[in-house]
Amino acid sequence: MSEIKLSATRIETFLECKFKYHCNYIDHLPKVSNPAFRLGTAVHEALDLAGKIWMEKGMIDSLAKKRIIKHYHKIAIQEGIQDMGIYKEGEQLIRNRINNFEIGNKILGLEVKFGFMGGPNITTKQGVPLMGAIDKAIEYDEDTILIVDYKTSKTAPTGDQLKENIQLSIYDLVASIQWPQYKRIILSLDMLKSEMLYTYRTEAQRAHFEEYLKDIYDAMIKFTKKEAKPQLNVFCPWCDYKEYCEEYKKACKKSDYKFLSTVSLPDEELIKEWREVKSIKKILEMREQEIEMLLTEKIKRFDVNPKHGEEEVYIRQNSRTTYDKEKIAKLLDYDEFRSVVSSIDKRSIESFMSKNPAFRAKLEREQAFTTSYTSPFLAMRKIRNGKGEPVSDDEENTAEQFPIKD
Numbered sequence: 001m002s003e004i005k006l007s008a009t010r011i012e013t014f015l016e017c018k019f020k021y022h023c024n025y026i027d028h029l030p031k032v033s034n035p036a037f038r039l040g041t042a043v044h045e046a047l048d049l050a051g052k053i054w055m056e057k058g059m060i061d062s063l064a065k066k067r068i069i070k071h072y073h074k075i076a077i078q079e080g081i082q083d084m085g086i087y088k089e090g091e092q093l094i095r096n097r098i099n100n101f102e103i104g105n106k107i108l109g110l111e112v113k114f115g116f117m118g119g120p121n122i123t124t125k126q127g128v129p130l131m132g133a134i135d136k137a138i139e140y141d142e143d144t145i146l147i148v149d150y151k152t153s154k155t156a157p158t159g160d161q162l163k164e165n166i167q168l169s170i171y172d173l174v175a176s177i178q179w180p181q182y183k184r185i186i187l188s189l190d191m192l193k194s195e196m197l198y199t200y201r202t203e204a205q206r207a208h209f210e211e212y213l214k215d216i217y218d219a220m221i222k223f224t225k226k227e228a229k230p231q232l233n234v235f236c237p238w239c240d241y242k243e244y245c246e247e248y249k250k251a252c253k254k255s256d257y258k259f260l261s262t263v264s265l266p267d268e269e270l271i272k273e274w275r276e277v278k279s280i281k282k283i284l285e286m287r288e289q290e291i292e293m294l295l296t297e298k299i300k301r302f303d304v305n306p307k308h309g310e311e312e313v314y315i316r317q318n319s320r321t322t323y324d325k326e327k328i329a330k331l332l333d334y335d336e337f338r339s340v341v342s343s344i345d346k347r348s349i350e351s352f353m354s355k356n357p358a359f360r361a362k363l364e365r366e367q368a369f370t371t372s373y374t375s376p377f378l379a380m381r382k383i384r385n386g387k388g389e390p391v392s393d394d395e396e397n398t399a400e401q402f403p404i405k406d
Contacts, residue, residue: 003129023240023241023244026228052110072090072094122177130213145184168199237298299315
């Protein structure tokens with residue numbers, strides 16, 4: 001077996017399914033890329049060029065913007081992005097980001113590779129070699145480094161998911177080794193379709209993660225073909241190796257449920273049917289959860305909303321904003337304070353901001369509010385002009401919704 005270097009993808013594949021891991025990392029069977037991966041590649045390369053221009057010139061002028069967009073078009077065509085909606089969406093993501101590219105003091109590195117293609121070899125204290133590429137490393141101030149990972153996903157992770165994200169934890173560990181001069185490491189997922197999300201790791205969390213990596217590494221070293229058994233899960237329908245998997249083929253066989261007419265059934269048969277229906281009800285509830293998980297993963301992995309007639313299923317997330325009332329009070333003069341002091345809540349603050357747009361800029365500078373996301377859930381909506389578009393609040397409230405069950 002060749003040398004093993006741990007990456008976030010390798011770890012997640014190993015935990016997800018040992019059969020898939022064996023097909024990918026040991027047998028090296030060919031993989032088929034999906035539309036979401038192709039979009040991610042094109043967007044990443046365009047933003048990488050934007051970063052290089054910024055590092056060279058300290059700005060991105062109109063000519064540079066045209067050059068960046070042209071580069072995106074080139075990569076998108078190379079990647080074979082056929083859906084014009086996805087193609088245009090990627091271009092808009094890049095335009096939005098390069099219009100707000102500046103952050104921190106300076107960019108320390110772009111597409112910073114480690115463990116491959118000439119990048120430095122990074123090894124944990126326990127001797128575990130790591131591999132990956134950091135999209136962007138920024139000096140935020142003289143004591144702080146910001147690590148940014150671009151994401152083209154439609155959904156944002158919850159706060160708990162950010163804390164447990166394996167890729168960000170690896171980047172945190174690598175940054176602590178690669179740039180030891182910085183006292184603080186901030187981790188960010190740049191959700192290109194929404195906003196930047198931030199998290200961090202404490203020294204204790206970092207040390208615990210290193211131990212976790214050692215356990216995973218040891219298990220991979222000892223891994224044999226006998227252990228390469230399929231593990232059925234919600235990701236199976238999009239696995240590149242499902243055609244080789246006998247367990248998946250068995251799972252695809254569907255059972256039919258036939259219900260008897262209840263009109264002329266005697267009591268004994270009616271009670272028997274009632275009991276059977278109760279059992280079937282539980283099976284169907286579990287089936288509903290399974291289908292919801294499959295639809296959710298399909299949207300996340302392929303970045304496309306499944307359609308049925310004039311409707312489509314999409315993932316909806318509610319955001320929750322909380323305000324730091326003490327900081328807000330300091331930013332208001334006496335008259336302004338009196339207008340909201342009776343109840344400084346989300347609604348009153350946002351009502352005040354709608355009348356005073358400049359006030360939002362003050363809140364942002366003082367970091368007087370935070371935004372978090374609930375767990376995503378599925379919902380149905382009408383398709384307008386051949387594609388899904390946001391609907392009004394009233395329509396959203398009456399839309400058919402399907403909370404995703406754990």
